[in-house]
Amino acid sequence: MRVVIQMYGLMLYNICMLLTYQYKLNPTPEQVVTMETWGELLRRHYNYALGQRLDWLNRTRSQIDRCSLIYEPIGEIPQKVDYYTQASDLKQTKQLFPEYENIYADCQQQNLMRLDKSWKRWLIPDKNGKRGGRPRFKKRGEICSFTFPRVNCAKAGAHLTGNTLKLSKIGEINVILHRPIPDGFEIKQATILKKADGWYVSFSLEDKSVPTALPIDEIKTATGIDVGLEKFLTTADGQSIEVPQYYRKAQATLARQQRKLARSTKGSKNYHSSVNKVARLHLHVARQRKEFHYQVAHWLVNSYDLIVFENLNIKGLARTRLAKSILDVAWGAFLQIMQAVAVRRGKHTQGVDPRGTSINCSGCGARVEKTLAVRVHSCSCGLVIDRDWNSALNLLKLGSVGLPIPGCGGLGNTQPMKQQVSFVNPRCSRYTACS
Incomplete structure (x- = not known):
């Protein structure tokens, strides 16, 4: 499942998805x-349009009544370059270079439009004040995709009929519609x-049957999940999932091919x-990881x-x-997929601040200092449980404030426990827990 086909993009728009x-x-x-x-010609046009924007920026970065202390380009100051001016020049581009017709x-x-989004992401900060990286010139083969913005309508450039995409x-291309x-x-x-x-085709589908979120007063089951490198995640009820380590297992084969x-x-x-063999190995590992996340x-x-x-600073x-192990488990990609599902x-789903969740006791709230090498939480109140389990219980407490559910998962300071974490295999049945 999902070796070839993936639901990897999801966005809310009013009541549609x-x-x-x-x-x-x-x-x-x-x-x-x-x-x-097409990909090569679009790459060249992308680089030319990016060069136009950078040239305009370098020539207009100083105000008109003063000079730059670093450098000042000589020549006529061009007009502002944006998507609309560059799109209007497409007709002239086809006249100068007939292959673009x-x-x-x-x-x-x-x-x-793709370049315009990258440009604005670099110059205009988001609501958190962060900006993207500077757009780069694309090397040969880096642009290997192009988009038809309309499908199955009067003026569309793409039409899907059965398993044939025109x-x-x-021309007409056979599509493997395996779902x-x-x-x-x-x-x-x-x-x-x-x-x-x-070659693949990605269809962007609009789903108007978005279910309404479950009312808060009807929430019956809740859990906190603590992600890690020893165990992929641990839930507040003591269940854990092992780390698959797909990249680590493929390292020997990958090194031989490299x-x-x-x-x-x-x-x-x-x-x-x-x-191509090295690229196929990386693609196989990425698909294994994404399938596991789903x-x-x-x-x-x-x-x-x-x-x-927990809202982790994964970057x-x-x-x-520990960068190789952290990037191998791909917590960020998993959390995005989990929220989409x-x-x-x-x-x-709710993200909370993870500070103190591994140190504070989930039973009495006392602070129990320990290093990363200590994998068991042992408190003076008598609570002795796995370190990740304790963290998951604290996360559940933080995220369930004000909800009519037990926020501590049934572990109170009057019920000390000494118990091992049980492992769950999500693959034993299709998207259901093991019995």
Whole structure:
């Protein structure tokens, strides 16, 4: 399940939800050449448009009545460059370079929209005051996708009929529809992209049957989840899931292929073959990890009405010496998937500040200092439980304030326990807990 197809995008819009279904394509060799040519031409146009914006920024970064202390470009100051001015120049681009006439016009506009979003993300901070990185020039092969913004309508460039996708100026391509598009879902746009193992199409679907969130007074089951490296996560009722370590297990095979790649002559057939094998290995590991995340997320959402998790600074943690293990478990990707699945099911999720949750006692609230090497929480009140279990109980307490549910999971200071954590395998049945 979800080796080829993934619901990896989800966004709320009023009462609708946007899902992304991905299917594999079977293009002909001629169509492959056409799509690769489109990607290369769009890459060149992207770089040219980015150069225009950077040139305008460098020439106008100083006010008109003063000079820059660093440098001042000489020449005529250009007018402001934005999406609308660059989109209006597409007609002139096709006159100067006739090969761009073979690319569907909407795909070229979407390419400029992609640049415009990256540009604004760099210059305009978000509500938290953070900005994205500076847009970079794309190397050959980095732009391997293009978008048809309209599907199955009068002026659309893409039409899906059965298992056949008809693209303007490309032709009809067979689609492997290994799961049907649900009834009532409207296809908003189609993105053609290339991966290491072939070409895919991602349909953006609008789902108007979004379930309403469960009322707060009807929440019956809640849990806190503590993520870690020894155990992937531990719930407030003592259940844990082991860390799969997909990248660690694939390291030996990956290193062997990378050594073979290093010995190959750059640009030769063996070189390109080795590059593709390395890319396929990374793609396989990513798919394994995402499938595992979906299984755990569905198991949690099916088991609990409210899931409390910790708001971790994952980027900061990934700068430590544990970076490889932290990036392998991919907590951030899992939390996004879990929240998306919860919204789709009408369940609740809540993030809380994790400070002190591993140190404070979940029974009496006392502060019990311990290092990371100490994996058992032992308090003077008599509570002796697993360290991650104690943290999950504290997270549940913080997230269930004001709710009509037991916030401590049944562990009070009058009921000290000494118990081991039980492991759960979410794969034993399809998105259900083990019996």
